[in-house]
Amino acid sequence: MASGITRLKDKVAIVTGAAQGIGRALAMRLAEEGAKVAVCDIQEDVANRTADEIRAAGGAARAVRLDVTSLDSATAAVAMVERDLGPLEILVNNAGWDKLEPFIESAPETWDKVIAINFRGVLNCCKASVPRLIEHGRGKIVSIASDAGRVGSLGEAVYSGCKGGIIAFSKTLARELARNSINVNVVCPGPTDTALLRGVMESRPKVLEAMQRGIPLRRLGKPEDLAGAVAFFASPDADFATGQVISVSGGLTMAG
Numbered sequence: 001m002a003s004g005i006t007r008l009k010d011k012v013a014i015v016t017g018a019a020q021g022i023g024r025a026l027a028m029r030l031a032e033e034g035a036k037v038a039v040c041d042i043q044e045d046v047a048n049r050t051a052d053e054i055r056a057a058g059g060a061a062r063a064v065r066l067d068v069t070s071l072d073s074a075t076a077a078v079a080m081v082e083r084d085l086g087p088l089e090i091l092v093n094n095a096g097w098d099k100l101e102p103f104i105e106s107a108p109e110t111w112d113k114v115i116a117i118n119f120r121g122v123l124n125c126c127k128a129s130v131p132r133l134i135e136h137g138r139g140k141i142v143s144i145a146s147d148a149g150r151v152g153s154l155g156e157a158v159y160s161g162c163k164g165g166i167i168a169f170s171k172t173l174a175r176e177l178a179r180n181s182i183n184v185n186v187v188c189p190g191p192t193d194t195a196l197l198r199g200v201m202e203s204r205p206k207v208l209e210a211m212q213r214g215i216p217l218r219r220l221g222k223p224e225d226l227a228g229a230v231a232f233f234a235s236p237d238a239d240f241a242t243g244q245v246i247s248v249s250g251g252l253t254m255a256g
């Protein structure tokens with residue numbers, strides 16, 4: 001396949017929310033580097049198409065239905081992945097969702113959905129996967145947070161809280177799992193051209209323009225822009241990096 005790098009050869013990886021957008025690009029990249037990828041999503045038909053594309057490009061993949069809001073679903077997905085692909089080594093927590101609105105106008109039902117997918121989803125997938133990684137004596141967990149979780153973002157209060165929560169959770173998990181040779185790291189996209197961004201910005205074209213002007217590298221991210229950082233953290237090249245957070249957002253966030 002295209003990249004020519006094979007540092008993930010035969011490693012089994014789960015990517016959540018991998019049917020489309022950033023997750024799809026991450027799944028493609030991990031497969032390019034040799035991983036056997038479980039394309040996990042609630043949209044099973046779209047996940048199947050993505051897995052087909054990966055196989056057509058010479059990679060190894062299978063689609064798995066996974067609703068990250070359910071621990072039972074995550075546990076069943078991990079069991080299926082291990083049965084069909086082999087011992088799990090890499091978990092990429094990517095599934096996410098948001099609704100843009102001022103906090104004071106937001107309904108608790110929306111908070112519940114945002115928290116269930118963005119924060120609880122990461123907890124569920126870690127809870128289902130970590131015992132397997134411990135059993136195998138190694139593992140890499142990479143979670144997709146957001147610059148919103150580092151510096152806040154107008155209209156995304158609860159989402160930002162979840163993404164900040166992912167960062168703090170990951171640092172703690174990194175400390176707890178270091179003795180098991182399991183690395184836990186976080187990659188933060190900024191505004192990235194996907195269905196999610198188009199959806200939340202549909203009625204706010206001016207906000208989208210202002211966002212792009214605020215990005216030092218002067219463009220929205222593309223899903224593929226995130227892939228290198230995630231592949232790095234998923235690989236043996238990152239064996240000595242844990243509890244780290246990196247923004248891949250065109251310089252939008254330059255945290256110390």
Ligand SMILES: NC(=O)c1ccc[n+]([C@@H]2O[C@H](COP(=O)([O-])OP(=O)(O)OC[C@H]3O[C@@H](n4cnc5c(N)ncnc54)[C@H](O)[C@@H]3O)[C@@H](O)[C@H]2O)c1
Binds near residue numbers: 195
């Ligand atoms: N696009 C951006 O501007 C941006 C910016 C910062 C962070 N992010 C983060 O990047 C990640 C990917 O976002 P994207 O822009 O590619 O979004 P997207 O909407 O294009 O894709 C998200 C995927 O997650 C899946 N998903 C949703 N709920 C799920 C659930 N309960 N269980 C399993 N899968 C589920 C969807 O079916 C979809 O395939 C998210 O965590 C998002 O918060 C995106």
